[in-house]
Amino acid sequence: MNTTRLLCCLGYILLAPFIGGLLDGIDRKLSARMQGRTGPSILQPFYDIIKLFHKQIFLVNHSQFFLVGSYLVFVIFSGALMFAGYDLLMSFFALTTAAMFLVLASCSTHSPFSAMASQRELLQMMSYEPMVLLACVGFYLATGSFQVSDIIQSNLSPIVFLPGFFIGFVYILTIKMRKSPFDISTAHHAHQEMVRGVTTEMVGSLYAITQIAEWYENVMLLGIVALFFINGNPISWPLAILGVLFVYFLETLIDNTTARLKWSKVLSSAWLVTLLFGGLNLLVLDLMIKYR
């Protein structure tokens, strides 16, 4: 068992940036096609990262390197925990710590845009944290364990017990993946009032590191989506991958068909969805367990 864990962990650490970058490229291509354009090549994100590492940096603020580096380390740590089959709750807390480092990095500059955007990032975190925690609780109730290695061995796919949680999770995935209508703190396009948001003052290799961290994070989040589908039966794995691809397509579609909302709307709608779908599901699940 230990070798499998180690292999999965290493596999995540080594392969996730490539998978993440490829997914980013597919997203850009798909968005372009939805807008009637040709779009860049699927490998474009990799070309961009290479170019970013070649840029010369004139930095006034050296603490940013440490903070952004910590952000990357914690994201990799949380993903590695999950893929190695350990505690789901623990990996989410690690992810939250990573996000805090990003906020600190953007606060550490003197730019008013970064400062305001980090406030928005904190508001974003307030919007999605409840749902994320509830989803972990849901997995526990459905499969009896917080350990990922146990969850993937369950008899039925967790989604059978957790449809509400699934919907809620996909809703806040839009926030976490920084897609319209919830791209209030930073987006892939710089056409918003916060300029580039939390990453406004990050240039060159610094920005490249945040991009790579974002890829690690995306792969981990999509891994959680897959977790809803995977059960002890090996046939569930390709189905899970299909499910993940469908959710990713849905995110791109939503990104291209909505305008950006204001932070108050993001917060209120996220909590509403959490209470409605997550809360109801939790109630039903609780009753089912009590009266089984």
Added chain:
Amino acid sequence: MTEQETMTAPGGLIEEIPVQDLLPRVIEKKIANWRLCQICAVTLQGLYELSYSFADGYEFHTLRLVIGSDEEVPSISQVYDCAFLYENEMRELFGVHIQHIAPDMQDKLYRIDTKTPFAEKRRG
């Protein structure tokens, strides 16, 4: 044509008034709910010709002042808030002496290097 007809004709009515009548006439226009349309200046030999245009519906009425280059003109920005842009422009480009513009941009509206470039003509 009557005054009414001239005002609705293309180009409207242009009326020359002395400087001291400017503020009273402008206040009259404000009370009658006329809209400030534009203010512009022309440099003629040693003189400035200022045109204050007002519109009400499709009627167009311009009040014309002819002043010397050193004469002072009161600002109408206390009556019409939006006049500050036009008056700052006139002062910066032409050097017209306008008093009490609110807000006063201190000749920094257009950030140009030359002082009052429109004040005298250069044949080129």
Added chain:
Amino acid sequence: MAKQTVVPFGPQHPVLPEPIHLDLVLEDETVVEAVPSIGYVHRGLEKLVEKKDFNEMVYVAERICGICSFMHGMGYCEAVEHIMHVDVPARAKYLRTLWCEMSRLHSHLLWLGLLADAFGFESLFMQSWRMREKILDMFEASTGGRVIFSVNRIGGVLKDIPPEMLRDFLKRFDDMGADLRRLTRTFLDDYSVNERLRDVGFLTKEQALSLGAVGPMLRASGVCYDVRKTGYAAYGDLEVEPVVSTIGDSYARCQVRIGELFQSLDLIRQVGEKMPTGPIAVPVKGNPEGEFFMRCEQPRGEAVYYVRANGTKNLDRMRVRTPTFANIPAMLQTLKGSQLADVPLLILTIDPCISCTER
């Protein structure tokens, strides 16, 4: 008392179409005050009257701005034609009206695209600008230029549109109508767009009048005023009803501009039906002497062209009071008390053309 921060907005900002600087004084995310600062595109074009003669000034007038180019040239020509008492032939007037309305169409589509981009809806931005390309293609076919196409001259126009081309254009505009309806339905009915536009940037009727607002900014606050009703160019022969809304927020302004899109399509159809035959220009001899205030309805609002001539070939003064110049005080008023997220929208709501403002 919340802490006040000053956010420098512009001149280089991804959301701004043109450079304008605003110092936004913020308390948390509410704008308390906006201090404007322009002058980044000031070229001093009006001083060129000393160097260029009155015929060449048409080219200078056209180059004040790329989007409003045709109407600047036309406004100037009409002012000089009034001074010289030139009788422009009917066909030239109709051609000018056609190009005016096409300019209005492409300008409003450009604005719709920028608005969509400002609230984060990129695909809508792409769709609007793709429609605009069709109009630019028609400009190129009829005049040779897409953005600045010098077809105005004192006494008429330089190029004619042959009947087959006109028929082809009218057909293309008919097809465009259905596409436009689909596009504008998203602007008017989509939930997230409504969230961003409704109840944002209120301007009452009294405020609009006292601040000197013009164009859709004025009409969306309930004032029925459209300079085309004075009947310049061929508008005297066409039915023009100003598109008015009484709500006064950004949604109303969007509605008014969308209404004007369809009104332009209708006007183009009317022009196509009534286009007379005849010459497209008359020769103009001599120099102008006199002055004139010409008013035109640009897509952004009422523009005033003041020309003063003294009998020589150089004018005394050409002054263009552009609609954005008149709308800036109104914009500053809507910015007070707004949210930071709405600032790009409120700047765009006046349809700013800073090149026009600064000349």
